[in-house]
Amino acid sequence: MSTGFSRNEITVLNRVRTRFLDGTNAGGGYWKDDEELALYDDTFAQRIGWKWEAVLRELAARAWQPRSTRVLDFGCGTGVASRRVLGAFRSIREVAFTDVSAAAIHFATRRMREEFPAIPAVPFDKTAPLPPGTMLVVSHVLNELPAKAHAQLITLAEQAEEILWVEAGTHADSRSLIAVREALRSKFTVIAPCPHAHACGILAPENAAHWCHFFTPFPSHAAQDARWSQLGRELGIDLRALPYSFLVLQKNAALFPEASRILGTPIEKKGHFELLTCAAEGVREVIAQKRDVPDLFRALRKRELAPAYQLRVEAGKVTGVNKSGISD
Numbered sequence: 201m202s203t204g205f206s207r208n209e210i211t212v213l214n215r216v217r218t219r220f221l222d223g224t225n226a227g228g229g230y231w232k233d234d235e236e237l238a239l240y241d242d243t244f245a246q247r248i249g250w251k252w253e254a255v256l257r258e259l260a261a262r263a264w265q266p267r268s269t270r271v272l273d274f275g276c277g278t279g280v281a282s283r284r285v286l287g288a289f290r291s292i293r294e295v296a297f298t299d300v301s302a303a304a305i306h307f308a309t310r311r312m313r314e315e316f317p318a319i320p321a322v323p324f325d326k327t328a329p330l331p332p333g334t335m336l337v338v339s340h341v342l343n344e345l346p347a348k349a350h351a352q353l354i355t356l357a358e359q360a361e362e363i364l365w366v367e368a369g370t371h372a373d374s375r376s377l378i379a380v381r382e383a384l385r386s387k388f389t390v391i392a393p394c395p396h397a398h399a400c401g402i403l404a405p406e407n408a409a410h411w412c413h414f415f416t417p418f419p420s421h422a423a424q425d426a427r428w429s430q431l432g433r434e435l436g437i438d439l440r441a442l443p444y445s446f447l448v449l450q451k452n453a454a455l456f457p458e459a460s461r462i463l464g465t466p467i468e469k470k471g472h473f474e475l476l477t478c479a480a481e482g483v484r485e486v487i488a489q490k491r492d493v494p495d496l497f498r499a500l501r502k503r504e505l506a507p508a509y510q511l512r513v514e515a516g517k518v519t520g521v522n523k524s525g526i527s528d
């Protein structure tokens with residue numbers, strides 16, 4: 201980003217955003233023209249890209265690598281998700297795009313060619329089985345899918361070697377993604393975010409108010425870019441908050457050792473944090489006191505959490521902690 205947005209650009213971006221808020225995005229295929237796609241790619245898709253970078257950083261920290269050589273970007277929009285995946289994994293040699301919008305597929309293909317000229321875009325044949333060695337990439341699509349398209353996507357997903365899926369960090373979208381996890385869990389190893397392979401603990405009735413989501417910091421280069429503050433001001437939203445939900449599955453992979461994960465937004469109180477932890481035993485609220493676990497307390501303050509911890513919890517309080525499974 202450099203110079204400010206024009207009046208016309210703000211009008212277009214407002215239109216795009218309103219569509220996502222008022223439900224007129226249902227069914228997809230709404231992209232009007234290339235200008236709209238380009239503005240989306242430069243703004244909202246950048247924020248989605250930062251969420252993908254957070255997921256890909258976590259996978260790198262865990263030394264996880266895909267076996268796939270091919271990506272299918274489902275509901276590709278401008279293709280930001282597959283571009284981030286290509287940036288992270290050199291083993292991917294081709295990408296197929298699919299979207300109900302032909303304009304989106306054209307745009308995504310062109311943008312990928314600009315950034316990754318050596319990677320070909322190959323056609324997606326929805327009548328054929330998914331080719332072996334395909335990674336399914338899905339980003340911010342679930343809340344647009346009618347039931348039939350949702351069921352078709354699950355059937356497609358079952359055929360993938362790996363699945364990398366990122367959604368908005370809202371209660372509704374996280375819970376839709378949890379339903380996907382539960383539908384696919386028996387056919388895949390759950391790589392992330394779950395620190396266990398059992399049924400999702402968020403689904404327990406006492407956790408109805410909770411959802412599985414994480415935050416990544418607003419990048420400092422964007423914080424210094426006047427266009428982001430102009431956009432936030434004009435649209436009346438805080439663009440710096442970057443909540444996301446995600447799911448990474450792989451066929452026949454080694455199980456990540458069972459551990460605990462801290463979900464959502466830890467709440468700081470005097471001398472302690474209130475946390476929501478996820479582990480094989482379930483999702484539960486616990487307290488982390490500065491005097492018991494000073495390193496964890498500091499990490500919570502700085503919002504620099506590891507993806508997984510070995511936590512010792514006694515009477516609702518964390519009394520011991522170690523990072524788990526991280527190769528840094």
Ligand SMILES: C[S@@+](CC[C@H](N)C(=O)[O-])C[C@H]1O[C@@H](n2cnc3c(N)ncnc32)[C@H](O)[C@@H]1O
Nearest residue numbers: 227228229275276277299300301339340344349
């Ligand atoms: C919010 S956009 C996200 C685009 C892109 N994945 C991203 O993360 O920026 C949702 C995209 O899903 C597409 N879409 C909606 N329903 C679809 C369906 N049934 N099949 C394929 N694509 C669909 C829309 O056309 C749109 O491009």
